[in-house]
Amino acid sequence: MAYVLGIGVTPVGRYPDRSFTELVAEAYDSAIKDAQLAEPDRIEGTWFANMLADFFGVRSMRGLRVLAPLVEDGLFPDGQRIVNVEAACASGSAAFNGAWSAIQSGADLTLAIGVEKMNPADGDGVELLDWMAGGLPDSYWDPYRALAAELGVTFEPGAGRSIAMDTYALLAQSHMRDYGTTVEQIAASAAKNHTNAVHNPRAQYRFPMTTEQVLADRVIAEPLTRSMAAPRGDGAGAALVCSERFLRQQPAAVRERALKIRGHSLAGGRIDASWQDQRSPVASASQTYAMAGVKPSDLDLVELHDATSFAEIHLVEDLGLCERGQGGPFTASGATQLGGDVAVNSSGGLVSRGHPIAATGIMMLNELALQLRGEAGENQLPDAGLAMAENGGGFIGTDVALTATTILERVA
Incomplete structure (x- = not known):
């Protein structure tokens, strides 16, 4: 152990x-x-x-x-x-x-x-975004072009844009088509996390937002607004x-x-994966639950990889916190708020606590540790005993290239 x-x-x-x-x-x-x-x-x-x-x-x-x-x-x-x-x-x-x-x-x-x-x-970081998207063959993005054609839109990464935001935006449109997810539900996730970060001294952004304010922000990649995206x-x-x-x-x-560390695993992505498939986050979560001998309903809190607020919508499904296709209604219902069924991103998540890429996975575990030790300040959950972190990296096809999940438990 x-x-x-x-x-x-x-x-x-x-x-x-x-x-x-x-x-x-x-x-x-x-x-x-x-x-x-x-x-x-x-x-x-x-x-x-x-x-x-x-x-x-x-x-x-x-x-x-x-x-x-x-x-x-x-x-x-x-x-x-x-x-x-x-x-x-x-x-x-x-x-x-x-x-x-x-x-x-x-x-x-x-x-x-x-x-x-x-x-x-x-510089303003635009060159950094271009550098991150460079070095891959153009064919790497063919699965996204195919998905865009299905949706009747275009997908053409360009200079000065975040390739991550473009891919997440397309996946959001796919989920909206398949399950009726709404932009208002995505905005509810963003508003929750921005508000959670107000009392987190480690967060990059510490101001509350309403769903209406999130929706009124500048669109960066349809349907995502700036407030739905993690900052640099x-x-x-x-x-x-x-x-x-x-x-x-x-x-x-x-x-x-x-x-x-009750459970921990890594899982790789599938090149051709639909929402119904055993995608990388689903596979990793399943392995970690099995190792820990627990169910999703046993968790008190979750820190997950909301590089965009849409990611939180599909990840609460992937982790088994709700049924497939119900991530939007589940989030909008308040089930993932502090005091809800299971607190998701009580830290403010990536959209508000921030996303310094290679540090993010350990920062998630730190937020879990604070909650489990009773040291989370004004965001402290009562009697938190079992918590999961989910951290995803990269894309392969339309799946997450690598997903890590970890379950921590308070022992004292």
Whole structure:
């Protein structure tokens, strides 16, 4: 059995003048203090997640190059085994998977780090969006062109646009056609999450919104408005994962705050997948529920990958929180609000807490940890005991390329 021993994150924001190393140093120090770890040298391996450092000139050995200054200053263990990980928006969860897998294989203490910068000091970030969409053959987008033809619209990615928003917009139109989902229901998800973030000091956006305000915002890709999309954010997260053997050696105060990893899995996407198929999020969630021995109805809260608010609509279906096709009505009913049937994105989610790509998966786990430990402030849920994170990365065909799901449990 593996446990989250300590976890720490930076707030999400636009930090053009902060380096990757500075962001990682803050998150790592926070995780070490959270675990009350007196001997960081006992960490047996580090999995380092990043996606965009290449844009900033760090072309290889990213983890080693980002962490080297901390080693030189005596702030990070020397001689550390560092494994570089990249899985698009699921990079942080892929790093966590590496740390968790090592514990399953006999290690006692491992570390997962995720860090991202999306706001260059010179420029408005448009070049970054173009860089992210580059390097793929034009045929990669043929499944979206085929879907667009079915819907009677066009799909042509272009310079200065976010390819992620264009793909999510097309998937939203598909779900609206198949199930009658409405833009008002998508807006209800966005309004909920913006309002949830008001009391989250780690969130990039901290202002409430109504459904009407979300709908009135600027359209970025029909039917999505700006308020339904995650902003470009910078930040880092770090999580220490330990074995039961290691946990037993820790002081009572540390053992009481550790969180059991009841279930965890990764699942890959299918090139030709419909809403009815065993798509990547469905497969990962099914595996994790089986490992944990729990049902969706057992969950107290969920942090999921709402890179757009439409994603939350289909993901509450994929995770089994409601029936297929009912994500819109389920969300609009208030079932996913604080105090609803199951709180979804009580942190504000990606659309409001922010989405620094490779850090997001670990930031989700941090939000779960705060709730399970009773440390979530004004957003605290009563007696939260079991929680799931879902983090998706990339596209393959019309499916999510890689989905990670994790179930954490309060043990004290």
